[in-house]
Amino acid sequence: MKDFFSRYGVWILAVAALFAVALSAFSYFTSTSTVLENAAGVVTSPFRFAAESVGQWFTDKQRYYKSYNDLLAENAALKQEVAELRANARQADRDREENALLRDLIGLREQRRELELESAMILERSSSNWTRTMTLNRGTAHGVARNNMVVTSSSEGHLVGVVTEVGLNWCTVQTIIDTDTELGALLFRTGDAVIAEGDFTLMREKRLKVSYLPADTSLLVGDYIVTSGLGGYYPSNIVIGTVERVETDENGLAQYAVLAPMCDFDTLTEVFIIKSFDIVE
């Protein structure tokens, strides 16, 4: 081997140099690759293509799995976000309702500063067909007492009934259409004193009657009847209802008015209990 290089080394170098010069010159003077390069390219091209394809396939698979995992993670994150947004929306609904209720309460409190109010929810309506009562979720623990008036949770505060029984955390309200109801009232337009009382026949129509009408009273349909507050037993000027019609009693001697309450007892869900009040002169 040593002899080979010592004998032909110079020649090999010379050929290599000549070859290199030829390639350089050829590449300088032509715009295409050399024959050898071309040949080498042609031979290796399928292998390179195969290698590239396999490499690309692996890369695609890697990307796919990476994307799939990313999507799974993103999906989980989005689901959690949706759940949080839904929870927020529900909370917002509840807050909106509570806000409206509190606005009503503030409105009623602003209008009727003499009233001390307690908000309550209706737990149950009477199951008997012979009485009209409801049970609320407030009792002596919240300062509720017997004979407290109950009004609607709207800012107008229409009369719903009177507390007749109280427990620690519940109370029973006798609604104004119950047969046992009897309240001192005023005809708002004229100031005439009357009695608003429950009547068995009218109770089924969800109405009550106004009796002891003064002889010279001219009642109009739509006249407001409000609590009189006489005697300081109940607060005054709480709207009981409006006159619906005037009828004559069975004896034909006296007239009474049929009163339509301002609240719908079937749809009520929240009410205010008037725990105490100042007598307004």
Add this chain to the structure above:
Amino acid sequence: MLTRRDIIIKWSSYAAACLLLLLLFALLLRDVELFGVRMFLPPLFVGVVASMEDARAGTIFGLACGVLCDLTTAGTFPCVYTLAFTLAAMACSALAKSVLQPGVLCSVAVTALTFLFVDMLNMLALFLRQRASFGAMALLAVQETVVSCLFLIVCHPVLWMLHRKFTL
């Protein structure tokens, strides 16, 4: 002859069945009104159970139901259900032992009888208190009885099944 344990299980089962029926009613039929009246279930339980059991047990059941109703439901006067259900249970038991054999027809009859006792007391109280129209009260009583009897379709088979299981 039932042992003490069997008796306790039987009456506990009756109580549980009644509560279950009340729950079912509260979930499905609470706001349903027919002829402007709602079903009132306690008289059904009192009448049907009293007609199936012996006089003493039926009367005690009626008394217990009455006390519970008076404690939880507003009535026309404070002890209306205690009085009405106890008397009705005695009458239903007598009717079932002497005139009718316990069954569907008997359940309808004793339910009507129980409502008669309850509604008579209600009518008396309302008449004495405010001279309420007898016609209007009688109409409500009939309507309430008819509407409530519809629930016997569910109530009778359940209580009858319990009765058969423990007695026959």
